[in-house]
Amino acid sequence: MKILVTGASGFIGGRFARFALEQGLAVRVNGRRPEGVEHLVKRGAEFVQGDLSDPGLALRLCHDVEAVVHCAGAVGVWGKYEYFHQANVQVTENLVEACLKQRVRRLLHLSSPSIYFDGKPHVGIREDQVPKRFSDHYGATKYLAEQKVFAAEEFGLEVLVYRPRFVTGAGDTSIFPRLIAMQRKGRLKIIGNGLNKVDFTSVQNLNDALFSGLLAAGPALGQAYNISNGQPVPLWDVVNYVLRKLGEPQVTRHVPYGLAYTAALLNESVCRLLPGRPEPSLYRLAVAVMAKDFSLDISRARQSLDYDPKVNIWSALDEFCAWWGAQQP
Template sequence: MPHTVLLTGATGFVGSHVAEALVRRGDTVRTLARAGSDTAFLEPLGVTVVRGDLTDAGTVKRAADGCDVVVNCAAKVGDWGHADGYRAVNVEGLRNLFDAVLGRPLHRFVHVSSLGVYAARHHYATDETEPLPNDHIDGYTQSKVEAERLALQYHRKQQVPVTILRPGFVYGPRDRTVLPRLADRLKERSVMYIARGRYALNTTYVGNIADAVLLAIDAPAATCVGEVFNITDGEFVSKRRFFETVADGMGLKRPRGFPPVPVWLARLMANWREGVFRRQNKPHPPRITQAQLKFAGLNLDFSIAKARTKLGYAPRVLFDEGMKRTLEWYKSPGSAPTKAG
């Protein structure tokens, strides 16, 4: 049965793919987009655009009117800046979304979180029973932990039918941020392996996330409401394999074979540089941060057994095919970093 869906973040990377998937199967999609946001990709899909911001409670309430499903893909992302800047969107904006649907008939509220909520340490098949830390390494991950707790609070106290998805490192067509930056680093020859690049990266193809969102909407309430699910490609991809696949696909030299930096030394360097930059009130992060160390130097292996069992999630696109599609888009005319969507 088709739904009327309020989708936040539809002008962004993940949200644009979710919008496509929803429209493709016949749902009516409405999105909230800030003034000046590029909606050219969404208009041919027939997505209704309500201009406004998650931080404006009145606009959020108007956008939610008549919707029976909410999918929250909107987020302020980054690895630098005070936590309050991230909370304004990722926590208080989410609160506005919940308040907008209280007392209305709602089929499902899908909140897209992140595997970044887990502690910044090595992970080996970590599942959803792992408790989350109270204090995190940066403002973004701190706010995402707080957002999840808020979502589960609205489920427990207000009976909002919430399902939380935690994707890992997201890649795919229309990535206008991470892949272009990585390409620049590869061109500069500044990518270095930590621990020889042997640790796992929690790769998640963007189309697989869109599939998981549809499953979370459609699954019986008894199996998914009030639940949290890890979402990845379900495949071991080492940091070295990732970097070399990108370099080869772009016709760039692979990262040089410097003596591998041990994790403990990289952590000391990141802590020192972050401290210096904070004391100097730098508006931008140093070249190495705790978040970058986690991406490049920690084993990020998470179990998706719960999603497979309860949601029926089965990743359709694995890394080689997903990266092939990603690089084809990236190298196409008019793509990153300005292509809409």
């Protein structure tokens, strides 16, 4: 099988492209940073550079491939709607059109459980529990991109959508690097009582779920899938585990949720008034994410994809810590 992996210079796309190569698949990759895919090219991947907002490039990328694993997109909280729409919706539309024109059989689309975020705690949230309004442009555009993907079914494209939660492991440049940086600056505090439980996902488990999606058939197609390790853990225990493994000071200071939320609101308000609208150092959404319970119901993935998260969170964290330690001077 020959596949295309977009966003391969990033963490999730890069790790899956490498996994697919190890499974014997022919892999074409696209990414923003050529240096980010050098390790894949050395393993036999074909690299095609370019901007996915160009429909012509999308068409060339999809030539002669059987499946596309779409991991590219904009991530974040701050920024204009147009930016997120272009990176998450328009790019996905280009790929969908290219898949149809080039007769690609299947499209696996990486979405996000951010579509569920509404500032409230959620335990075991299901795929159909999408809020009527979205908390930010990222969640709104990721959900709209999903709808573009599902709409292609009527034209014969086989599609699956994935919503993985807090993916970590070797190569994670998002979750823990940010927390480590905040702790080193003395800005990281436990928000609320520190007992909130959340889901994480080992990148190895996500790789297994994506690979299963390449082979799935029948009722498994045309579905959105929550992906996690299936065992919510206390968020601040996880954070302190990583800090301890890396020899960093533990997070012990607490701040009341209401106080943190108000500080984030003021921070956002000031940044909106400043020239250039600089990114705030604290968001209301981030405060809620760090203080509220949040876990996914993954029974659909278990049943339809035979998803079995074998790598536990502590092994994934050890993998991240070993990798992170090797990167430091």
